[in-house]
Amino acid sequence: MPQLPQIQPGSGTPIYRQLYTQMKQFIESGQWKAGERLPATRELAGTLGLNRATVSAAYGLLEAEGLIKGHVGRGSFVSVEEVRGRGVNWTSLLGDRPVSPAPAPVPSGAISFSASRPSTRLFPIEDLRASCREVLEGPQAAAILQLGSPGGYEPLRRYLLEASHREGVLGPEDELMVTSGCQQALDLLARVLLRPGEPVAIEDPVYPGLKNLFLEIGAEVTGVPMTAAGIDLDELQRALDRRRPKLVVVTSNFQNPTGATLSLGAREVLLRATRDAGAVLVENDIYGGLRYQGQPLPAVKQVDGSAPTVLLRSFSKISFPGLRVGWVIGPRPLIGRMLGAKQLSDLHTDHLSQAVLLRFAESGRLEAHRGRMLEAGAERLRAVLEGCERWMPRGAEFTRPEGGMNVWVRLPDPLDASELLGRVQRENVTYLPGRYFAVSRPATGALRLSFAGLEPEEIAQGVRVLGSVCSAEMERLNPPGGLEPAPAIV
Amino acid sequence: MPQLPQIQPGSGTPIYRQLYTQMKQFIESGQWKAGERLPATRELAGTLGLNRATVSAAYGLLEAEGLIKGHVGRGSFVSVEEVRGRGVNWTSLLGDRPVSPAPAPVPSGAISFSASRPSTRLFPIEDLRASCREVLEGPQAAAILQLGSPGGYEPLRRYLLEASHREGVLGPEDELMVTSGCQQALDLLARVLLRPGEPVAIEDPVYPGLKNLFLEIGAEVTGVPMTAAGIDLDELQRALDRRRPKLVVVTSNFQNPTGATLSLGAREVLLRATRDAGAVLVENDIYGGLRYQGQPLPAVKQVDGSAPTVLLRSFSKISFPGLRVGWVIGPRPLIGRMLGAKQLSDLHTDHLSQAVLLRFAESGRLEAHRGRMLEAGAERLRAVLEGCERWMPRGAEFTRPEGGMNVWVRLPDPLDASELLGRVQRENVTYLPGRYFAVSRPATGALRLSFAGLEPEEIAQGVRVLGSVCSAEMERLNPPGGLEPAPAIV
Numbered sequence: 001m002p003q004l005p006q007i008q009p010g011s012g013t014p015i016y017r018q019l020y021t022q023m024k025q026f027i028e029s030g031q032w033k034a035g036e037r038l039p040a041t042r043e044l045a046g047t048l049g050l051n052r053a054t055v056s057a058a059y060g061l062l063e064a065e066g067l068i069k070g071h072v073g074r075g076s077f078v079s080v081e082e083v084r085g086r087g088v089n090w091t092s093l094l095g096d097r098p099v100s101p102a103p104a105p106v107p108s109g110a111i112s113f114s115a116s117r118p119s120t121r122l123f124p125i126e127d128l129r130a131s132c133r134e135v136l137e138g139p140q141a142a143a144i145l146q147l148g149s150p151g152g153y154e155p156l157r158r159y160l161l162e163a164s165h166r167e168g169v170l171g172p173e174d175e176l177m178v179t180s181g182c183q184q185a186l187d188l189l190a191r192v193l194l195r196p197g198e199p200v201a202i203e204d205p206v207y208p209g210l211k212n213l214f215l216e217i218g219a220e221v222t223g224v225p226m227t228a229a230g231i232d233l234d235e236l237q238r239a240l241d242r243r244r245p246k247l248v249v250v251t252s253n254f255q256n257p258t259g260a261t262l263s264l265g266a267r268e269v270l271l272r273a274t275r276d277a278g279a280v281l282v283e284n285d286i287y288g289g290l291r292y293q294g295q296p297l298p299a300v301k302q303v304d305g306s307a308p309t310v311l312l313r314s315f316s317k318i319s320f321p322g323l324r325v326g327w328v329i330g331p332r333p334l335i336g337r338m339l340g341a342k343q344l345s346d347l348h349t350d351h352l353s354q355a356v357l358l359r360f361a362e363s364g365r366l367e368a369h370r371g372r373m374l375e376a377g378a379e380r381l382r383a384v385l386e387g388c389e390r391w392m393p394r395g396a397e398f399t400r401p402e403g404g405m406n407v408w409v410r411l412p413d414p415l416d417a418s419e420l421l422g423r424v425q426r427e428n429v430t431y432l433p434g435r436y437f438a439v440s441r442p443a444t445g446a447l448r449l450s451f452a453g454l455e456p457e458e459i460a461q462g463v464r465v466l467g468s469v470c471s472a473e474m475e476r477l478n479p480p481g482g483l484e485p486a487p488a489i490v
Numbered sequence: 491m492p493q494l495p496q497i498q499p500g501s502g503t504p505i506y507r508q509l510y511t512q513m514k515q516f517i518e519s520g521q522w523k524a525g526e527r528l529p530a531t532r533e534l535a536g537t538l539g540l541n542r543a544t545v546s547a548a549y550g551l552l553e554a555e556g557l558i559k560g561h562v563g564r565g566s567f568v569s570v571e572e573v574r575g576r577g578v579n580w581t582s583l584l585g586d587r588p589v590s591p592a593p594a595p596v597p598s599g600a601i602s603f604s605a606s607r608p609s610t611r612l613f614p615i616e617d618l619r620a621s622c623r624e625v626l627e628g629p630q631a632a633a634i635l636q637l638g639s640p641g642g643y644e645p646l647r648r649y650l651l652e653a654s655h656r657e658g659v660l661g662p663e664d665e666l667m668v669t670s671g672c673q674q675a676l677d678l679l680a681r682v683l684l685r686p687g688e689p690v691a692i693e694d695p696v697y698p699g700l701k702n703l704f705l706e707i708g709a710e711v712t713g714v715p716m717t718a719a720g721i722d723l724d725e726l727q728r729a730l731d732r733r734r735p736k737l738v739v740v741t742s743n744f745q746n747p748t749g750a751t752l753s754l755g756a757r758e759v760l761l762r763a764t765r766d767a768g769a770v771l772v773e774n775d776i777y778g779g780l781r782y783q784g785q786p787l788p789a790v791k792q793v794d795g796s797a798p799t800v801l802l803r804s805f806s807k808i809s810f811p812g813l814r815v816g817w818v819i820g821p822r823p824l825i826g827r828m829l830g831a832k833q834l835s836d837l838h839t840d841h842l843s844q845a846v847l848l849r850f851a852e853s854g855r856l857e858a859h860r861g862r863m864l865e866a867g868a869e870r871l872r873a874v875l876e877g878c879e880r881w882m883p884r885g886a887e888f889t890r891p892e893g894g895m896n897v898w899v900r901l902p903d904p905l906d907a908s909e910l911l912g913r914v915q916r917e918n919v920t921y922l923p924g925r926y927f928a929v930s931r932p933a934t935g936a937l938r939l940s941f942a943g944l945e946p947e948e949i950a951q952g953v954r955v956l957g958s959v960c961s962a963e964m965e966r967l968n969p970p971g972g973l974e975p976a977p978a979i980v
Contacts, residue, residue: 028766028768029734029736029768030734031734045946065888088765088769088770088798088821089768090798090823090824092822093683093736093770094682094683094824094827097827099828102747115637117636117637119631120632120633120636121636123632123635123636125626125631125632125635128626128635129623129626129627129631132623132626132842133619133622134621135622136615136618136619137619141615142611142613142615142649143610143808143813145613145615145618145812145813146607146810146811146812147605147607147806147811147812148612148812152500164607180670180836180840181836181837183834183835183836183837184835184836187834187835187836192584193583193584194553209833209837211836212834216830216831216834244519244520244521246519246583249683252555263867273577278518278519278578278579279519279578280578280583282786305890308578308580315635320635320842321635321636321637322633322634322635322636322637322638322841322842323635323838323840323842324836324839324841325835326836331578331580333580333581333584334580334584337584337587340587340706341706343699344673344677344699344702344703344706345673345677345835346669346670346671346673346674346677346814346836347671347673347699347814348814349814349840350812350813350814350815350840350842351580351671351812351813352622352812352840352842352843352846353840353842353843356842375622382517411582425717465781
């Protein structure tokens, strides 16, 4: 029985589970044959440097499934008859998936605070139609229908390069590539920089698509707590010292889910700290174009153009999320490697959307649309903050972002945002509880209100319902009458 | 010095190089600290089960870079002062990349047989424009601009499901998802099914984007030789017995690069063999819609609908490669997992192209376009085969596909297709030598002629140039005058 399981300590999957999954596969694939004797638990534990109980737990699972059989005094034997010929065993082939489960679908007709995306009602369809027509009547029509380059549709790439240069976010050593949205940029970064077990530091709470991406590849994920002023810089320093992450991913503006923005001073500290630690700093800036109040701040990337910061941006939040076009600016060696990964991943980003968005931007339509988005966003932000002030129970806290799409609410103890969700949904309102965003710290009492997709009246109504349910629950738990002890849980 | 390098024998990277890269990173990341003593070469070789010379080679590289210093009789020590604070070392962070280098760009103005893609001149731009207009004037316009589902734009997905059902390629246990082209389908399959070191069997020669994808993730790649009738089934059986691949990827129709098609009998044998071995069979069928002669054959997927075959298809070869839309049909548990991977990879495939291609197909325009593609393809295939008959030197062999975009030429010994390329390019013709497609067997004398993007006259002219250069070289090597021995290589 030469092939032994291999353990990945930092993978997030319990070790007995890793052992079980791999041994099951050895048996079902025929690498471990029927009748063969398994190593004794003590022996295997010794070889792999594990606790014997861990190995026994894995053997127990295998025996429960009838895949092995223990004989007192003789050890355990592979008992499966012959899995070959029965085709593919998907459960065993696919193994476990270390990502958090997705939330249930939103009940239709509900006022939904669940999605951080723009309002469908604001889409300037006529402008998009014109951009599309101009592209397909233009001289490049045939070229955009042909196979392209992993770096992006060259006219769009040049347009973005020039805009980045003007803004001061394109360093002398930098290159720019187009991606299928920011999610792909994060995926390509993980793909070229991280191997299973390698350390990465991210915000906690954070957008689930970021957390799950790193969990899926088996990275060692450290969550750095968020404050109302962005990532906690002291905690980040501690994580840099202790974990030596290869990658630190930070949202500079209107973070998802907290809405927090880093001050200029914080940006400087962040840059220095990551640079001193030799970590790659990734600035995820998909909400930066959506500031409704206050003064815009320079991107972290702009604060020190010679630092090896990687900047991610996208058209999706400021225009149309259904057109998947984003871009990355970063040091040339990194972008070079990401181009290779991009080519293997999907050859290149869809040309039609790249060309149409370029036309939409070049024609000034994007800027005009952004003006309307800022107006609408300001109104919706006001509605959600006024609603929270008015309807949230005493002791609730919420962030006060100056832009973006999200407000983070912490309910007073002992309210549990997951437990309350069902009750709120019965009144036709829904949101995502904090646990979907939690990395290392529980966020039981927290929830995210994504306000950008709703009308101001819907926001007011939704927050009123949420606040009333929370207040009613607080009253039930702390009746004004006195301090009747709760019945013991038995 | 607790952290030791980990070796992946099947990764394609030489072991001394793996050792060097990892140790360099340990030093530069500070895991191995300045002044620390490295294990003796004999000791490390013993621990890792390697040859001592392999370890010495890695130490030699580190010493040459000044990262370690050897002291006679005392061993080697980490000599780097302090890499922290100097920022990011990209060479070390990114490591080596185990994929074949890309070919040089095609000289502009050349008759290029290098790309397996349709002719830009055949694109029905007016039809596409109409499809685009209809989509953006239709009731779904706003919906397609909003964030969507990882499974695809639902009306397109339903359309493809119905078409697949009618064709008989949708088994009772199957599900269908849209991908950003076939490349992404392959990437998602690799992502959910393969871990580094796990075995996979592919055709040899094969499309480089497939080979490189598996090499990049560190899979153990076995190339199964191709015959003019498709993958060699005896060799495949041997690979299944010896390597137990988890995944077998096969092109049923007009394989890239050979143009070979599997007979119905071969499809049946293939199904049985992979099924008996418990391997997942992936049928890559992006050229199946482009048959110019002969009778169409059922997809492998259709031959046994209850087998766990995974079928990949795409709009890119039969319509517009610049619009990145393909789809996968496969067993529900697998597609379920791929949906999760897709969401982390890029959220979902671009909506605009999905909606436009759906309209293009539903309106009958795709079928009309395919009719013109078949006519044009037949003419081009005839041109390339006639050219090869007429101009290739005696002893050359070439495949005779009945469809697709590629003909595979084997030049007579001792011609080397890479060596001849420069000479052919000087006469304004270019192609890809066989080595770009080789997996485990060299393909020195072979080359691919991708004919679909050219006009028949260009094909005739290009093959004439290629044939003349080859013939001239054969004459030079074997002058009709006699058998003068070549000068010795000294």
